[in-house]
Amino acid sequence: MKIGIVCYPTFGGSGVVATELGMALSKRGHEIHFITYKQPVRLEQLSSNIFYHEVNVPEYPLFHYQPYELALSSKLVDTIKLHQIELLHVHYAIPHAYAGYMAKKMLREEGIEIPMVTTLHGTDITLVGNHPFYKPAVTFSINKSDVVTSVSQSLKEDTLKLFDIKNEIQVIPNFITITKKENPYTECQRGLMAEDDEKIITHISNFRKVKRIDDVVKIFYHIQKEIKAKLIMVGEGPEVSSAKQLVNELGIEKQVMFLGESNEINKILCFSDLFLLPSETESFGLAALEAMINGVPVISSNAGGLPEVNKQGYSGYLSDVGDVENMAKNGVSILKDAKTLQNFKENAIKMATKFDINEIVPQYEDVYEKALKKC
Ligand code: GMT
Incomplete structure (x- = not known):
C-alpha cells in the first residue's frame, strides 16, 4: 500500500x-x-x-x-x-x-x-x-x-x-520495537554518569507544564536523602529554567544533570535504575514504555492512560498527581535493595513486551x- x-x-x-x-x-x-x-x-x-x-x-x-x-x-x-x-x-x-x-x-x-x-x-x-x-x-x-x-x-x-x-x-x-540493540543488559556505561554506589534516576520529556517537572525534582530530592543517587534530565522545553532554579534552591546541583534533547535515549535508559513520570495528564506515556523495555521501573502518576502501561507494584508504582512524598517513598522501596530492584527491572521488561x-x-x-x- x-x-x-x-x-x-x-x-x-x-x-x-x-x-x-x-x-x-x-x-x-x-x-x-x-x-x-x-x-x-x-x-x-x-x-x-x-x-x-x-x-x-x-x-x-x-x-x-x-x-x-x-x-x-x-x-x-x-x-x-x-x-x-x-x-x-x-x-x-x-x-x-x-x-x-x-x-x-x-x-x-x-x-x-x-x-x-x-x-x-x-x-x-x-x-x-x-x-x-x-x-x-x-x-x-x-x-x-x-x-x-x-x-x-x-x-x-x-x-x-x-x-x-x-x-x-x-x-x-x-x-515498542524490541531489538537486541535495546536489550538492557548490553553496552551499559554507568560510569559515565555516576559512581558505582549511586543509583541513576531519569526523566525524559518535552519539559512542558503538564509534565510537572518541579515534582520530578522534588521526588528526587526526597529519594537522595535516603539513597545515594543522580538525576538525569533529558529534553528541552519551557520548564527547564524553573527546574534548574529549584535544583539550586534545594542545593542538589551536583547530583542533577540536564542533558538537553538526545538521540541516545536507549543508551541513557540502559544505565538508569528508575524513571520518573509524575505528569498531570498523559494519554499513554510512551517515555515510560521506553524506560520499561530497557529494564527501568517507573514511578508515575495515575493520570490518563498511565495505568494501562505501568502496573502497580509490578513494573513500578502509581500515585495521585502531586503526591511527591508517596512517589518518593515508592522510589526508595524499589531502589533500597538489589534484589527488589532486579525484580522490578525484570517485570518492567515483561510488561513492556506486551506492547x-x-x-x-x-x-x-x-x-x-x-x-x-x-x-
Ligand atoms: O507528551 C507530550 O506532551 C507530547 C505528546 C505528543 O502528541 O507528541 O504526547 C502525547 O502522545 C504520546 C504518543 O501517543 C503519548 O505517549 C503521550 O502520553 C501524550 N502526552 C500527553 O497526553 C500529555
Whole structure:
C-alpha cells in the first residue's frame, strides 16, 4: 500500500510513534511518504520505500500567523497525486486532521478518493483541542475522518466525554520495537554518569507544564536523602529554567544533570535504575514504555492512560498527581535493595513486551483496509 503519514517531526510523543510506525510498515513492504515540515527525528535513514516531503510555509509580512494548514493541505494534494498515495494517516488531530480533510475534499473535485485515518495522541484532545477556540474544528475533523484511533482506552473515554463524536474510536495502543540493540543488559556505561554506589534516576520529556517537572525534582530530592543517587534530565522545553532554579534552591546541583534533547535515549535508559513520570495528564506515556523495555521501573502518576502501561507494584508504582512524598517513598522501596530492584527491572521488561510493535502494526494494517473499503 502507498501510505502518506502526517506528523510532527519532533522528539518524543506522537512524532516518534508515527515515525516508528512508518518505518515498520516500510519493512512490511508498504511505500511510506512522510509529509511534514522537517525530517522526523527518528527517521534514521531514507530507504528505497520511505520518502520525506517537506512542507514549506512561505513567510509573508501581511500575515501575523503563517498559514501552515493551507501549505500542508496543498502539499498533501500535490504529493498524493504525484505518488498515487492510496491512504492518508494523520497523527495528532491539530491541525493535521483538518488539513487532511481539506486535501480529501480538493482531491474529490478531481475524481480522486483518498481515505483518512486519524490517530488521536493526547494533548490534541485533553489540552489543546479542548480549548473553545479549537473545539468546533477538532470535533468536525474527527467526525470527518474515515477511521479514528486513539492510543489508549483512557484517551478514547476522554474524547467521547469532551467532544460530540459520531465516529467509532478504535483503541490501538502505542508500541515498542524490541531489538537486541535495546536489550538492557548490553553496552551499559554507568560510569559515565555516576559512581558505582549511586543509583541513576531519569526523566525524559518535552519539559512542558503538564509534565510537572518541579515534582520530578522534588521526588528526587526526597529519594537522595535516603539513597545515594543522580538525576538525569533529558529534553528541552519551557520548564527547564524553573527546574534548574529549584535544583539550586534545594542545593542538589551536583547530583542533577540536564542533558538537553538526545538521540541516545536507549543508551541513557540502559544505565538508569528508575524513571520518573509524575505528569498531570498523559494519554499513554510512551517515555515510560521506553524506560520499561530497557529494564527501568517507573514511578508515575495515575493520570490518563498511565495505568494501562505501568502496573502497580509490578513494573513500578502509581500515585495521585502531586503526591511527591508517596512517589518518593515508592522510589526508595524499589531502589533500597538489589534484589527488589532486579525484580522490578525484570517485570518492567515483561510488561513492556506486551506492547511489541509486531503485534500492533497489523492492527493498523486492518484499520487501513477498513478505511479503504469506506471510500
Ligand atoms: O507528551 C507530550 O506532551 C507530547 C505528546 C505528543 O502528541 O507528541 O504526547 C502525547 O502522545 C504520546 C504518543 O501517543 C503519548 O505517549 C503521550 O502520553 C501524550 N502526552 C500527553 O497526553 C500529555
